[in-house]
Amino acid sequence: MAQHIIPKFDETAFNCPRCGAYANQSWYLGSAYDKERAETYGQTLPKGTIDEFAFSNCTHCNEISVWLRGKKTLIYPKITTRAFDLTEVPNHLADDYEEACLVLADSPKASSALSRRCLQSILREQGFEDKSLNKEIQKAIDSGKLPSHIADSLDAVRSIGNLAAHPTKDTSTGEILPVEPGEAEWNIEILEFLFDFFYIQPAKTRKRKEALIEKLKAAGK
Numbered sequence: 001m002a003q004h005i006i007p008k009f010d011e012t013a014f015n016c017p018r019c020g021a022y023a024n025q026s027w028y029l030g031s032a033y034d035k036e037r038a039e040t041y042g043q044t045l046p047k048g049t050i051d052e053f054a055f056s057n058c059t060h061c062n063e064i065s066v067w068l069r070g071k072k073t074l075i076y077p078k079i080t081t082r083a084f085d086l087t088e089v090p091n092h093l094a095d096d097y098e099e100a101c102l103v104l105a106d107s108p109k110a111s112s113a114l115s116r117r118c119l120q121s122i123l124r125e126q127g128f129e130d131k132s133l134n135k136e137i138q139k140a141i142d143s144g145k146l147p148s149h150i151a152d153s154l155d156a157v158r159s160i161g162n163l164a165a166h167p168t169k170d171t172s173t174g175e176i177l178p179v180e181p182g183e184a185e186w187n188i189e190i191l192e193f194l195f196d197f198f199y200i201q202p203a204k205t206r207k208r209k210e211a212l213i214e215k216l217k218a219a220g221k
């Protein structure tokens with residue numbers, strides 16, 4: 001698969017937020033015209049410019065995406081700005097992850113609630129179920145089954161999120177609670193590490209094995 005280039009303000013080419021294709025983008029500024037006149041009489045005489053926004057126009061689908069000029073952020077359509085391949089990740093986990101990414105900028109609290117719930121689902125499905133997320137993380141770390149960089153990151157998620165000191169956060173994942181600075185981003189990163197370790201790498205290994213078996217078969221072994 002070709003590399004996914006995240007849409008970025010003022011760039012001339014990226015994967016289009018509207019159609020997903022990698023395509024050249026033309027940039028426009030807008031002007032405003034009287035809504036009623038336009039709707040009633042089809043008159044589109046410019047009233048003035050709308051400086052706050054910029055518009056990227058995809059040369060592939062010809063659709064427009066809307067950006068805030070000052071903040072250089074994409075405001076329409078709402079898409080995730082992460083480019084993580086979720087093909088091998090089970091749907092129920094991928095859904096929570098995608099939504100956590102989608103709301104990250106607007107609501108770190110909502111994002112964290114989703115990613116904590118997703119984190120707990122992964123740990124439970126991998127056999128680390130316990131009374132609370134904090135204990136489940138401890139179980140996963142203690143198991144010795146995780147590579148050290150993942151164990152360290154899990155430990156960081158727990159301390160950044162202050163899980164031990166925050167009983168509700170610890171036991172009722174999925175609830176909307178205050179977040180520490182950086183917590184929502186960290187939660188998403190650890191999800192990517194765990195997806196990679198538990199789902200993506202094993203799938204790669206399985207495919208390599210299957211390819212090898214096919215080769216051996218073809219060679220008459």
Ligand SMILES: [Zn+2]
Pocket residue numbers: 016017018019020021023058059060061062063
């Ligand atoms: Zn497009």
